[in-house]
Amino acid sequence: MSEVDRESDVAAHRRRKLAARRELGDAYPNAFRREDTAADLHARHGDAAKDALEAASVRAVVAGRIMLRRVMGKASFLTLEDPSGRIQCYLRRNEVGAETYEEFKDLWDIGDIVGVEGALMKTNRGELTVQASAVHLLAKSLKPLPEKYHGLVDQETRYRQRYLDLMVNEESREVFRVRARLTASMRRFFDERGYLEVETPMMHPIPGGATARPFVTHHNSLGVDLYLRVAPELYLKRLVIGGFERVYEINRCFRNEGLSPRHNPEFTTVEFYQAFADYRDLMDLTEELLGSLLDEIAGGRVLRFGDDDLDFRQFARRTMSEAVGEATGKTPSEVADPEALAALARGLNIAVEPHWQWGRLLTEVFEARVEESLVQPTFITQYPAEVSPLARRSAADPRLTDRFELFVAGREVANGFSELNDPDEQAERFRAQAALKSRGDLEAMHFDQDFLTALEYGMPPTAGEGIGVDRLAMLLTNRTTIRDVVLFPQMRPAGSEEAT
RNA sequence: GGGUCGUUAGCUCAGUCGGUAGAGCAGCGGGCUUUUAACCCGUUGGUCCUGGGUUCGAGCCCCAGACGGCCCA
Numbered sequence: 001m002s003e004v005d006r007e008s009d010v011a012a013h014r015r016r017k018l019a020a021r022r023e024l025g026d027a028y029p030n031a032f033r034r035e036d037t038a039a040d041l042h043a044r045h046g047d048a049a050k051d052a053l054e055a056a057s058v059r060a061v062v063a064g065r066i067m068l069r070r071v072m073g074k075a076s077f078l079t080l081e082d083p084s085g086r087i088q089c090y091l092r093r094n095e096v097g098a099e100t101y102e103e104f105k106d107l108w109d110i111g112d113i114v115g116v117e118g119a120l121m122k123t124n125r126g127e128l129t130v131q132a133s134a135v136h137l138l139a140k141s142l143k144p145l146p147e148k149y150h151g152l153v154d155q156e157t158r159y160r161q162r163y164l165d166l167m168v169n170e171e172s173r174e175v176f177r178v179r180a181r182l183t184a185s186m187r188r189f190f191d192e193r194g195y196l197e198v199e200t201p202m203m204h205p206i207p208g209g210a211t212a213r214p215f216v217t218h219h220n221s222l223g224v225d226l227y228l229r230v231a232p233e234l235y236l237k238r239l240v241i242g243g244f245e246r247v248y249e250i251n252r253c254f255r256n257e258g259l260s261p262r263h264n265p266e267f268t269t270v271e272f273y274q275a276f277a278d279y280r281d282l283m284d285l286t287e288e289l290l291g292s293l294l295d296e297i298a299g300g301r302v303l304r305f306g307d308d309d310l311d312f313r314q315f316a317r318r319t320m321s322e323a324v325g326e327a328t329g330k331t332p333s334e335v336a337d338p339e340a341l342a343a344l345a346r347g348l349n350i351a352v353e354p355h356w357q358w359g360r361l362l363t364e365v366f367e368a369r370v371e372e373s374l375v376q377p378t379f380i381t382q383y384p385a386e387v388s389p390l391a392r393r394s395a396a397d398p399r400l401t402d403r404f405e406l407f408v409a410g411r412e413v414a415n416g417f418s419e420l421n422d423p424d425e426q427a428e429r430f431r432a433q434a435a436l437k438s439r440g441d442l443e444a445m446h447f448d449q450d451f452l453t454a455l456e457y458g459m460p461p462t463a464g465e466g467i468g469v470d471r472l473a474m475l476l477t478n479r480t481t482i483r484d485v486v487l488f489p490q491m492r493p494a495g496s497e498e499a500t
Numbered sequence: 501g502g503g504u505c506g507u508u509a510g511c512u513c514a515g516u517c518g519g520u521a522g523a524g525c526a527g528c529g530g531g532c533u534u535u536u537a538a539c540c541c542g543u544u545g546g547u548c549c550u551g552g553g554u555u556c557g558a559g560c561c562c563c564a565g566a567c568g569g570c571c572c573a
Contacts, residue, residue, distance in 0.1 A: 009545080010510055010527050068536070075533035092533060110526075123534045147511035147525050149537045154511085156568045168511095258501090261570080349573095481569095492567070 010144045017107040018140045024103070032115040032136050035061035039084030041120065042128055050122035060130045062087055063115040063138065065167070068148060071105060077129075080116065088129040089116045096132055104135060110148070111141030159489050172484075178297060179473045179485055183250055185296045186270055186469075189289055195246040195272055200235035202228060202252070208451065209233030209390070211433075211443045213256040215265070228254035233390065233464065234451045236273050237419065241459045245275035250469065261481040262411065265490050268469040273419075275460040279402045282416040282463045283379050286406060287315050289467075290377070297476055305409050305478055308375055315406070319382040320366050327369045341365060355439065359384025359399060374407035383417075389429040389445055391417035406467075408475060416465025423455040 021027045041060055045053060064082035074093040079086055093101040095118075108114065115136040121129050146152040151168040158165040158172070165172045187197065205224065207214035209231030217226050232249050239247045250270045257263060274281070294301045294312050301312040318326075325335045334340045341361035345352050348368045352361070362384055374380070383403040385393055391401035403417035420426050430452070436444035473485040483489035 013527065068538090070535045070538045071532090072535070072538085073532040075535085077535045077538080079536070088536070090534075094533080121534090123536085125534075125536075127534090127536070129534085144510045144526055147537095149525070150512040152511075153513095154507095154568090156507095157511095159568095258573095351573095 011142055014109060014142045021107055021137060021140060028139055032063060032138055034063040037084040038082050038087035041087055045120055046128050054121050058120040060120050061117040062130055066110050066112050066114060069110055088127055089132055090129045091132045096135060108137060111145045112137060113139035159483055160491055162487055175477045175485060176487060178477050181297050182473055182476060185293050189292055190248045190272060195248045196244050198239060198247050198249050200232045200249060204229050206446045206448045208445055208448050211445060213442050215254050215256045230255050232271050236271055237459060238454045240273050240275055240462050241454050241457055248272035259490060264482050264486050269466045270469055271466040273462055273464040275462045277463040278418040279404055279416055279463050282465045283404055286414055305475055310408060312377055316378040318380060320362060320380050323370045323380055324362060324366050357386050359386030363387045372410040375409055377408045379404045379406050389433050390420055392420045411471055413471050414465055414467040419462040419464055421459040423452050426455055427452055
């Protein structure tokens with residue numbers, strides 16, 4: 001590349017400026033200390049009158065990234081951004097000195113990290129401003145920032161280079177602040193109720209706790225394959241058996257499935273278990289939890305999401321059979337009939353497999369016809385045992401379990417049930433799953449003898465639940481794509497990238 | 501996996517009928533001591549995603565592929 005081409009490149013200009021800065025001394029000093037944040041200065045002095053503020057000669061020491069630059073002959077304005085917000089700085093040649101002012105004009109760019117100290121003033125237009133007496137270039141930015149008005153719009157770049165998105169898009173920063181408040185608020189909720197926060201293994205010798213395809217990895221010195229967990233359930237139950245009767249875990253699960261606006265291969269759940277409780281207690285607890293989260297984060301229990309006002313003041317409760325009957329116009333006896341359900345399923349273009357029994361058919365029809373229509377918070381209860389290998393059977397009907405899922409805005413948000421604590425029946429259910437697996441069902445569960453051994457020591461009557469944290473974050477931030485609420489979403493590798 | 505839309509300057513985007521690529525911002529040079537998406541004058545910058553094909557001629561049409569968005573499975 002010729003010298004002329006390099007000269008025309010933005011990055012080359014900035015490298016030249018960095019080189020010039022190095023000549024003048026340490027180009028990446030770490031001695032400057034911020035004393036004031038933008039938001040704090042605005043809060044304390046934003047309302048002050050111009051004359052009074054300037055008479056008081058309030059000293060301020062700020063630091064941040066240059067977002068805007070307005071250079072005039074002998075005086076300039078900078079818009080500095082720190083984590084709290086923006087503050088304007090005013091540099092006058094007379095005040096900072098000719099040499100410094102020229103250095104600023106020649107070597108500083110939008111994107112640089114700088115420190116400014118000086119007295120607070122108000123401009124004629126009333127904007128609070130730090131009138132610089134001294135300025136410091138703290139870190140040179142060698143890459144041009146996205147356009148200052150439109151910001152960064154390209155979704156691919158926003159996900160692949162999240163730091164750029166965060167740098168220039170305040171809405172994006174706010175999403176992740178809300179997400180952090182969400183998990184903090186959850187922890188408070190469970191801590192206050194005597195739940196112990198625990199961390200269980202991410203690498204499982206036998207994947208379990210959900211019907212899903214796992215990622216496989218390998219432990220070299222043990223010489224065994226391990227699976228990234230699809231759910232923490234079986235370990236949390238071991239803790240209940242051990243005597244930690246209330247536990248919760250907020251962490252990642254991994255499922256080896258496709259990428260979509262609703263699925264990231266790694267995602268976050270909160271799972272919690274409570275001895276001497278059943279699924280009804282957990283539905284009540286879930287209403288309480290979501291209500292308190294909304295109070296704290298959204299400031300009320302009605303949440304605007306897309307075109308809907310989601311009302312969390314009351315949650316509907318309906319059995320899966322009822323919901324399917326309503327959606328399809330079938331009578332209870334038709335919904336209870338496997339043949340009728342199979343016909344219904346075929347009519348919905350579902351690839352019905354011969355070994356599916358009533359429970360699986362009902363669930364498939366439910367997913368195809370009902371799920372999406374559950375906009376307002378709705379608990380669907382009485383899931384079939386066939387699709388609930390870890391849940392306790394209903395006393396009233398052995399085909400069903402004491403299980404629920406919560407749906408909001410057409411999405412599954414929570415899944416909970418009274419736990420199956422009979423080791424012999426659990427062994428039976430594992431055998432049924434293993435049979436599915438040998439038929440080629442990659443999502444079916446493994447037979448987990450180690451977990452059965454734990455159950456044989458006796459698990460108290462228990463209920464447990466998992467809630468999708470990403471999905472809650474989507475609801476609270478009005479996003480329809482999980483990638484908008486995951487800091488670094490999984491992307492297909494971009495191929496050979498820039499070498500410089 | 502299928503369908504569909506998109507990919508043009510660092511960023512945000514135009515690009516007519518197929519006739520050889522533009523704007524704003526950023527950058528560079530100059531001017532300007534209360535600007536604020538500063539402004540004024542001048543100006544550099546392109547693998548039009550990649551590879552084929554059709555054509556006298558392709559950013560534009562056709563085929564294949566890559567990556568992304570959305571929908572479906």
